[in-house]
Amino acid sequence: MKNKQIFFAVFLSILIGGLLSFRSVNNDHSIRNHEAANADLTLPEGFNAVVIADNLGSARHLVATPQGDIYVHLAAPKNGQGILMFHVDGDKATLKSGFANFGGTGIAIKNGYLYASNSREVYRYKLDDKNQVIDPAKPERIVTGLLDRRTHAPKAIALDNDGNLYVNIGAYSNICSEFDPKKTGCPILDSAGGIWQFKADKPDQTYGNGIRYATGLRNVVGLAWNQQDNQLFVMQHGRDELHNLFPKLYTVHQSTELPAECMFALNKGDNAGYPYVYYDWIQHKNMLGPEYGGDGIKPADSKYINPVAAYPGHYAPDGLLFYTGNQFPEKYKNGAFIAFHGSWNRAPEPQAGYCVVFQPFKDGKPSGNWEVFADGFAGTEEQKASGHAVHRPCGLAQAPDGSLYVTDDSKGTIYKITYKK
Amino acid sequence: MSFILLSGTLQAQNKKQATGQPTAGTSIARGKIVYTNVCLPCHMADGGGVQNMNPPLANTTYVLGNKAALIKIVLHGFKEDVEINGSTYSNIMSAHDDLSNLQIADVLTYVRHSFGNKASAVKTAEVSQARAASKK
Numbered sequence: 001m002k003n004k005q006i007f008f009a010v011f012l013s014i015l016i017g018g019l020l021s022f023r024s025v026n027n028d029h030s031i032r033n034h035e036a037a038n039a040d041l042t043l044p045e046g047f048n049a050v051v052i053a054d055n056l057g058s059a060r061h062l063v064a065t066p067q068g069d070i071y072v073h074l075a076a077p078k079n080g081q082g083i084l085m086f087h088v089d090g091d092k093a094t095l096k097s098g099f100a101n102f103g104g105t106g107i108a109i110k111n112g113y114l115y116a117s118n119s120r121e122v123y124r125y126k127l128d129d130k131n132q133v134i135d136p137a138k139p140e141r142i143v144t145g146l147l148d149r150r151t152h153a154p155k156a157i158a159l160d161n162d163g164n165l166y167v168n169i170g171a172y173s174n175i176c177s178e179f180d181p182k183k184t185g186c187p188i189l190d191s192a193g194g195i196w197q198f199k200a201d202k203p204d205q206t207y208g209n210g211i212r213y214a215t216g217l218r219n220v221v222g223l224a225w226n227q228q229d230n231q232l233f234v235m236q237h238g239r240d241e242l243h244n245l246f247p248k249l250y251t252v253h254q255s256t257e258l259p260a261e262c263m264f265a266l267n268k269g270d271n272a273g274y275p276y277v278y279y280d281w282i283q284h285k286n287m288l289g290p291e292y293g294g295d296g297i298k299p300a301d302s303k304y305i306n307p308v309a310a311y312p313g314h315y316a317p318d319g320l321l322f323y324t325g326n327q328f329p330e331k332y333k334n335g336a337f338i339a340f341h342g343s344w345n346r347a348p349e350p351q352a353g354y355c356v357v358f359q360p361f362k363d364g365k366p367s368g369n370w371e372v373f374a375d376g377f378a379g380t381e382e383q384k385a386s387g388h389a390v391h392r393p394c395g396l397a398q399a400p401d402g403s404l405y406v407t408d409d410s411k412g413t414i415y416k417i418t419y420k421k
Numbered sequence: 422m423s424f425i426l427l428s429g430t431l432q433a434q435n436k437k438q439a440t441g442q443p444t445a446g447t448s449i450a451r452g453k454i455v456y457t458n459v460c461l462p463c464h465m466a467d468g469g470g471v472q473n474m475n476p477p478l479a480n481t482t483y484v485l486g487n488k489a490a491l492i493k494i495v496l497h498g499f500k501e502d503v504e505i506n507g508s509t510y511s512n513i514m515s516a517h518d519d520l521s522n523l524q525i526a527d528v529l530t531y532v533r534h535s536f537g538n539k540a541s542a543v544k545t546a547e548v549s550q551a552r553a554a555s556k557k
Contacts, residue, residue: 150500150502150509150511150513151511151512151513152511153511172513173513174512174513177515178513178515240462241462243462244458244459244462247458344463344465344471344474344475345462345463347461347462347465347466348457348461348462348466386465386466386467386469387465387469387471388469410472
């Protein structure tokens with residue numbers, strides 16, 4: 001009898017314990033589900049994020065078609081395919097095709113063609129009336145022979161409404177010191193460190209056929225044509241190592257926050273001042289660079305253009321998109337989303353960035369403070385601070401329904417961010 | 422952290438005074454200071470480097486292999502397009518020939534003893550030899 005009581009008591013406690021643990025598992029599961037529903041991102045109230053594709057390789061820029069397809073450019077071809085085409089239906093992206101035997105960053109659609117770049121060339125593929133590539137094996141080479149010296153090699157691209165193609169040719173140096181030892185002028189700016197303009201439809205153009213549209217830009221990865229202004233906007237990656245190279249002029253902390261990552265609205269012939277100047281977002285001033293006599297106080301020559309907006313140092317802006325959709329709340333309309341890839345040159349201080357920022361615009365110009373729109377790509381605070389980020393935002397595109405796509409070039413994840421009232 | 426570094430420095434100075442010759446232990450402590458000031462901004466505190474940009478210093482023959490070759494990288498910088506354990510790195514490393522032979526020996530000894538690395542110390546004489554050889 002006693003044994004039976006003990007047995008019953010044990011049985012009961014196992015049952016209750018089991019129920020309790022089952023409940024906690026259930027709770028955990030629902031929490032995990034909830035997190036997965038937001039793809040581990042933090043977003044403003046009313047926004048939702050889902051992962052629509054994963055493990056693609058290094059997914060750089062992407063472009064979306066009105067038919068609901070996306071073309072994603074990989075930094076390096078995977079299984080011989082540098083561009084992947086998906087059809088997106090709700091929360092799911094289905095791989096439809098892969099082509100292009102070259103990796104790269106730049107990808108864009110204009111006037112019935114898909115344009116894509118590698119580190120030396122730009123190609124284009126003719127599209128049919130559903131924006132599908134007609135002959136994936138035979139692209140037309142539009143630009144060739146651009147410099148690739150490994151540093152800042154990706155050739156990000158944008159197109160205007162007048163038949164022109166804009167190509168970033170990054171400076172293959174931090175601050176040109178090794179090429180300008182006597183500080184008489186940075187010689188590499190003749191063929192790098194700027195944006196070049198080419199004809200969008202003329203085959204095999206190179207430096208001689210193009211125009212150096214704007215110079216003094218260290219490296220640009222995020223760039224976009226602003227339809228309201230009919231103007232090219234670019235995001236410059238600012239210089240590194242102010243403290244390391246000039247420990248007497250800049251503290252470790254100043255070097256962490258400076259210089260700014262800059263948004264420039266470009267006009268033909270503009271000079272943004274690299275490597276001679278940098279922008280100090282704390283003093284709101286264009287400064288003379290220390291290599292050329294600057295001391296952190298002397299301002300830059302006013303012949304160099306000022307940015308239209310500035311962001312903290314080393315955040316690494318890799319994607320720029322002007323939002324023209326109707327899905328997001330009114331304040332987002334015609335504003336800019338910026339994908340910040342995240343820093344490395346903030347060490348020994350914690351790394352930062354790894355987020356998508358929203359920059360409000362009014363009448364075609366930045367207006368008001370920028371805000372972090374999507375965060376959490378990096379993973380834990382520790383993963384973020386150490387620079388071992390899990391995901392790193394790179395490319396941005398707007399879906400036909402006004403949703404926002406974000407690529408991650410670390411794990412090859414594609415996020416879709418939507419808004420529900 | 423600074424206390425550890427400071428005591429390391431003091432210890433290093435004391436030992437140097439006592440023996441007249443830096444030992445491996447003190448070399449590592451001094452090397453850590455050089456590393457923090459010169460190398461850490463690119464190669465990171467854990468020697469892990471930066472994906473696609475700055476190579477890691479752990480578990481690579483560039484660090485663990487031929488010492489003369491390693492010393493030359495510090496003296497002259499590095500801008501070759503190489504693959505390290507399956508990855509490539511785009512940033513150019515600048516020359517650090519402004520560092521003294523002792524500083525280079527110390528920092529390389531530190532690097533070869535850190536981040537999971539266990540390789541022999543680099544001696545000042547090896548640095549001066551490599552420096553002389555590369556001037557010819």
